[in-house]
Amino acid sequence: MGKFYALTSDEVTSLEKENQALVRSLAGECMVVLENDGALPLGKEERTIVLYGSGARNTVKGGTGSGDVNSREVVNIYEGLKAEGFNILSDDWLDRYDKTLEDATNAYMADINEKAAKQHVPPIMIMFSTPFVAPDEELITQVKDADIAIYVISRNSGEGADRYDVKKDYELDDNEVKNIQFLAANYKKTIVLLNTGGVIDTKVLRNTDGINAVMIAGQMGNIGGNIVSDVLTGKSIPSGKLTDTWAENYSDYPSSATFSHNNGNIDDEYYTEGIYVGYRYFDTFGIKPAYSFGYGKGYTDFAYEVDDVIADEKKVYVSVTVTNTGSKYAGREVIQVYVTSPEGAIDKPFKELRGFAKTSLLGPSQKETVTIAFDTASMASYDITRASYVLEKGQYIIRVGNSCDNTRPAAVLTLDRDVVTVKCRNLFGLDEAVEEIQAPKREKEDISGLKEIALDSSKFTTSVIEYQIDRPVLEDKRSGEKLTMDDVKSGNATLKELVAQLTLEEMANLCVGLFDHSASNVVGSASGSVVGAAGETIGIPDRKIIPTVNADGPAGLRLQPHFKTTADGQVLPGGEVFGLSRNPFPDDTPADAIDYYQYCTAIPIASTLAQSWDMELIEKMGHIVGTEMQQFHVHLWLAPGMNIHRNPLCGRNFEYYSEDPLIAGSCAAADTKGVQSFAGQGTTIKHFAANSQEDNRMYNNAHISERTLREIYLKGFEIAVKDSQPLSVMTSYNLINGIHSANSKDLLQGALRDEWGFKGFVMTDWFSSQDARSIGLAPANVKYDCASSPDCIKAGNDVQMPGSKQNVDDIIKGVEDGRITLGDVQFCALNILGVVAKCE
Incomplete structure (x- = not known):
């Protein structure tokens, strides 16, 4: 008889409630406010709204494929706002989109099942390489009796297929653009939420008059609608910062021309940008992004002051006092420490993130001192000619800020000679030549007046890696026993x-x-x-x-949420779920089958x-x-x-x-x-x-x-x-x-x-x-x-x-x-x- 740890009741468990409550209490901090002219948070009197967009009722909780979670329910943004007492006047438009989406989903699955049958493979194998694309929205033509419009842009992706630099994916499609512009022109407040798992083009959002706030809601799991509602009303305070560079144009990314299908070659990918990925590229080559790495607003403003930088051959410590300079709302700030390494024999980015710290929740006028610490040796670069990590001699400029584009020099560490921090061996020889881009020569920077700290090369230690040579055969020296x-x-x-x-x-x-x-x-x-x-x-x-x-x-865990077994523990067919593919229990399922449930939290x-x-x-x-x-x-x-x-x-x-x-x-x-x-x-x-x-x-x-x-x-x-x-x-x-x-x-x-x-x-x-x-x-x-x-x-x-x-x-x-x-x-x-x- 099989032993199962799944539950035999489908009632909501106390653990589910506890986990979802914890997610709800924390997840709002992950949202990134890109733009806000004071429209957010919404006041208690601002509860009559219109809500539009593909993600309003069909909020994406997370991407597709094996990264999906079969949770008990998904609270969409519409439901989250309704639960908070919002009066939503756009149900007619949302109802029509729901029907359009249902028809498109049914047609998609019919096509998937037909192809799977012809190829004699499970439907999910076809779904990996042929992801579902949401249908076009109808144009918004009516102005409702409300002052506030919220528009939700959703994007989904998953394993097995890359995204495209096309409309309705990286770019906004024509109807999305027209609908956003209509709302911005006809309502006192227009708020755009990005229900996305990655970067999209934001030019329309940044260049349309009448958009008052833009926020990356992200994909928040199965109670995302509640979390979004909490943030919009100020119950939760968004304090997220970007961990990617959001470019002005997709073509600004150094790998854009040759990435994946873009050049027609999906067999070979040449990493010609080398170490210049993300902000390392934009920063070093002077390409201005739409939103920089580390950027993010909140509902208040902060000031910060570097108190001191202390460093030796082991550690670097940066102490910073952060003050909430707003008068109304609390918030949290992220202090980021970057280092500009000296130009030498090893090509280097203009600056690299070396440490960060986030304050606690600070009310108006409250302040807090945070200390960011990192290993001095972490500033080393890999030198293939020496098969070692090397700190080159010269000046290491410590920069402190609250985003990659907003830092200022705080101190200079000076190293008298090159130091090998780790002696390795080269492990990853190229099979084909790759011509990597190189950084342009930097302009000389005035760092006079900064605190200077001398590092003594003789006080560093060098780790020498010992590599396994062979794997000796283990001999049984206890052959008279059967060990377990x-x-x-x-x-x-x-x-x-x-x-x-x-x-x-x-x-x-x-x-x-x-x-x-x-x-x-x-x-x-x-x-x-x-x-x-x-x-x-x-x-x-x-x-x-x-x-x-x-x-x-x-x-979260991706398990089968509902399965049935025979009385002696044999698992019966049916109940399998993989995204849109759902296998029902067959009609001949025994009447005495035992039901089991495994609902998991989607974080x-x-x-x-x-x-x-x-x-x-x-x-x-x-x-x-x-x-x-x-x-x-x-x-x-x-x-x-x-x-x-x-x-x-x-x-x-x-x-x-x-x-x-x-x-x-x-x-x-x-x-x-x-x-x-x-x-x-x-x-x-x-x-x-x-x-x-x-x-x-x-x-x-x-x-x-x-x-x-x-x-x-x-x-x-x-x-x-x-x-x-x-x-x-x-x-x-x-x-x-x-x-x-x-x-x-x-x-x-x-x-x-x-x-x-x-x-x-x-x-x-x-x-x-x-x-x-x-x-x-x-x-x-x-x-x-x-x-x-x-x-x-x-x-x-x-x-x-x-x-x-x-x-x-x-x-x-x-x-x-x-x-x-x-x-x-x-x-x-x-x-x-x-x-x-x-x-x-």
């Missing part, structure tokens, strides 16, 4: 002694996900104790080795959470997920996603935090600490690494220089590993310089384990070492092949998900043929069991 995990837990045996007793076949199965030999696995196919989980590792009962249950994220998406710049808030969100993992007995959350927002059109940016690795790494570490505050539960930071493109995501080759990888695309992962030690890491689908990330020993052993000290296990993304083209997850005609199963083992990619018999056979054959060693397989098994021991 219980022996390890009791101290009677070590993990190495247990692994030494496992057969090659046992370990090959352990290194492959728990698969169904009779059917093709798909995402969310696990049918063990947690129905709808993404997958499981295998258990070995006679060794007391349990399977680990893995559930999707990163905006705000990663790109919205990051805008809080509040690591304690994000840790609390991780704790929310941890409580539900504990309830449903999920061991590993396949989250947080933390790739860099290289380009705003990446379809999966909503799952990731920022264009900046310090923000991304700090957020992922905070999320991990929240989840891992519960014993036996862990996160799986992903997608490692450089998953910047969704079109042909499984067979795309990212050509990236060593320095760019280390300073931009790997740095966030390094921060997260060192700060929070997640239990697991998931590799990305793409190749990096001709080698699949899943097959890169330099990435998984050299960087992740040897340089950063990672202690958990590594898993592949789903089907990385299987031919995904046969099940419709990838285009039929691609330039590169899938990852190799034996090479995953050689690289230290411990678990191949979701797994297949072919994976097991390939691992065994790889040892027999000498392609990999028994020591390689034992090494992976040891990593897996190290995590299993913590998940008991």
Whole structure:
């Protein structure tokens, strides 16, 4: 009989209520006010409004794909405002749009199902590459008897497909523009809300007279409507700051011309912008954005004064006093510290974020002193000629502000000679030449009068990385006993002694996900104790080795919300949910079937959470997920996603935090600490690494220089590993310089384990070492092949998900043929069991 931890009642639980209440109390801080002439917050007398836009009743709670969450309900913005007592006069328009949307959705699913039937694949495989596009809105032609108009712009995206620089995606479409202009011309107050997971063009919003406020509501999870209502009425105070640069034009992004489908080449992506991603590019090359990185208003204003900068060869401390200079509203401010490094042999951006701090809630005239601290060595750049991180001699200018575009110099640190902080080895040689752009020569800056601090090169220490050379075979020295995990837990045996007793076949199965030999696995196919989980590792009962249950994220757990079993615990068909695809329970479902329920909280998406710049808030969100993992007995959350927002059109940016690795790494570490505050539960930071493109995501080759990888695309992962030690890491689908990330020993052993000290296990993304083209997850005609199963083992990619018999056979054959060693397989098994021991 199967054992399930799902609930047998569909009543709202106290945990659901507690988690949603906590989300509601915190999430308003993630919203970013782009424009506000005093229109917000709305007064108590301002309760008669008109509400328009695709997101008014069809508010997007979060992106599509495995990052979705099957919550009990979704409170849209219309419902949130109605619950707050707003009188909404535009129901007629909203009713008509609802019908238009329903018809479009039905037509879309009919087309998807027809294509799936012809290709003999599940509908979700077609949906990955063919996302739903909302229908056109009808034009607004009537002026209602209200003073306030609210217009909600929604955009959705997800895994498997990138966005486009076209109308109704990155750009506003014609009807959206006309409707916004109509409202701005006919109402005393017009407020525009952006229900988006990423950047869109804002020229119309910034150049239309009569728009009084623009706010990024983001995608706030399943009670987003309540959260938006709280912020609009001032119950919650928005204090978010941008974690991406919002450009004046899409073409201003340095990767715009060649990104993904833009140049017709989805096989190869050349990172010619190098380290100049986001604000590093705009700032260094003098390109003025619409809204800069770190920018965000609130309902009040602040002044700040640098009290002091203290620095030595270990740490830099910047103390800043912040004052709320407003007279009416409270607020929180984010102080950001950037560093301009000296021009030397290594090309450098004009400035880079090195630290930040957010004040507590300050009322009018209240002040607070915050201190931002960061490691002096964090200012080092990677020098490929020395295979080292180097602080070049010269002046390091400390800049303090409340956005990238609003900083001022506070102090100068002067280093007398070059210092090597970490001695590495070059790991990521290019397979093809990539001509990277170089920074223009800077104009000399007047820094006279600033505090000067001398750094002594002789007082720095140099870390020298020791790299693993081989993996010796573990010999069974206790052959007269049959060791189990219980022996390890009791101290009677070590993990190495247990692994030494496992057969090659046992370990090959352990290194492959728990698969169904009779059917093709798909995402969310696990049918063990947690129905709808993404997958499981295998258990070995006679060794007391349990399977680990893995559930999707990163905006909450994605489980099957309702399933049925027979009386003896056999899971019955029906109830599967994947976005718009819903499988009903069949008519022949037994009358005595047992119903189970697994409703989970959808927290705000990663790109919205990051805008809080509040690591304690994000840790609390991780704790929310941890409580539900504990309830449903999920061991590993396949989250947080933390790739860099290289380009705003990446379809999966909503799952990731920022264009900046310090923000991304700090957020992922905070999320991990929240989840891992519960014993036996862990996160799986992903997608490692450089998953910047969704079109042909499984067979795309990212050509990236060593320095760019280390300073931009790997740095966030390094921060997260060192700060929070997640239990697991998931590799990305793409190749990096001709080698699949899943097959890169330099990435998984050299960087992740040897340089950063990672202690958990590594898993592949789903089907990385299987031919995904046969099940419709990838285009039929691609330039590169899938990852190799034996090479995953050689690289230290411990678990191949979701797994297949072919994976097991390939691992065994790889040892027999000498392609990999028994020591390689034992090494992976040891990593897996190290995590299993913590998940008991």
